[in-house]
Amino acid sequence: MEQQYRLRFAPSPTGPLHIGGARSALFNYLLAKKNGGTFIVRMEDTDLERSSKESEENIKDSLRWLGMDWDEGIDVGGDYGPYRQMERLDIYNAAVRRLLEEGKAYYCFCSEEELAREKEEQQARGEVPKYGGKCRAIPLAEAEKRVAAGEKAVIRFRVPEGETVVVDDLVRGKVSFDTDGIGDFIIVKSDGIPVYNFAVVLDDHTMGITHVIRGEEHLSNTPRQLVLYDALGYEKPKFAHISLILGRDNEGKLTKMSKRHGSTSVVAYKEQGYLPEAIDNFLALLGWAPGGEEELFTLDELEQAFSLEHVSKSPAVFDLEKLKWINGMYIRGASGERLLEYGLPFLKKAGLVSAEPTADEMIWAMTVIDVLKTHISCFAELPELIEKYRAAVVYDDDVLASLKDCKEDALAVLRAMKEKLERNPKVTVDSYKKMLKEISKETGIKGRNLYHSLRVAKTGEEQGPDLDKLSVIIGRDLMLERLKKFIKMFQRMD
């Protein structure tokens, strides 16, 4: 009998979905899909202070945008709900009750000040800061009386002493931890809400999760959870801890990816005009390596190709350049409709097209995007590129004067051009192009060299737009007008 894969992504709605979270979600999603399993999304909202509805919406939107639709979970429902932790308090309470009665957990009345002092003392002595166990011996009956009397208490788990817990990790192998280094940790806060480490165990178990893929920062949490699985008598899921995503800061040091490394949220990339499939592709490559030479994968292809065996243990570095390259590749391959769908908003925002584009504007936008699609790595670059093309090159006497210093080639080209212009002063875009071709033939200066000569001669600048593209972007009329100016300059030349 084949095992039914059940994977989950369980974010806490305390902020927008960030890159790291998206990657965790993706890996879970991919492994589930690869094995014909179920992908579940659950909200870990037990942090009342920081959780928000907006964050939850943002996370769900980002997930959907990236194409990671979930089979079960929040919003879509399923047989293992509810899928928001705050709606599952009954489940946790029942388990706590059991643990309490079995003596595996106990009430703790220590105040925060007390605990802080204890911790300080331990640290001063160079010891591992962990709970000393002051309330360990309080009988349950007595403790319950005190709680009933209104005394504030948390519930701690009695961690077995002197045991070695082995995390059999799918990517890191066997990693062992000593329970003596853990200390009785809190499983229920004084407000009666369970703490993450406890809630996940219950959730993953009751939801039948088979594989847990999460960030490496959770690795040292895992022994706590394992010990809970044992106490509760639950079967453990398989764990896979994927490496951190590092970013390079201003000093060039690599540290855990955070705001200081630039945009970290998925929406931020969406807003810059990245395509979801490019983000997915990029994210998949962060810590996972496809076997072969190909690096570009659509979500569907990733679902087929993905495997935990090729997930790396060492941290991955977030390389914006690579993301840009991938995005550029997808932009080049995208259909006209999609290009327009993604590019148009940027043109509108830049005021290059009105909010309610006319038919002409739509055609213009479509053409421009098509012409420029091989030049951009994300749509946010579109307006500035267009601007660059639009910026008029000013041909004036100063430029003319500078021609004196031109290389021989440039002068030869320019002389030939002047002659032709004198013979046939009527200029159109096409005749201009034709003329350039002839000059090329006559002078023997061709291709790159011809243009380079002109370019240097023209302005001394290193840039000048392609005529075809220019005519699309700024319009044929405006271009002709500029051309004429340019030509006038040549005619005055000597």
Place this chain on the structure above:
RNA sequence: GGCGCGUUGGAGAAGCGGCUGAACUCACCAGCCUUUCACGCUGGCAUUCAUGGGUUCGAAUCCCAUACGCGUCACCA
């Protein structure tokens, strides 16, 4: 500090004891193509796998130290 993890080129990485005289991709450099840029194409880019020992006929691959980096030690997830 304890515990844990990692260290192959500028970046992502393959590699799992001999087929690696270290794939592949990004970046970079050179050339071709193209009247710019870009795209595309061709070629170049680690005598070496953090360092030092050891095991072995043979190591980037196994073992032990050292160094460095990072993570985690919350009534946050």
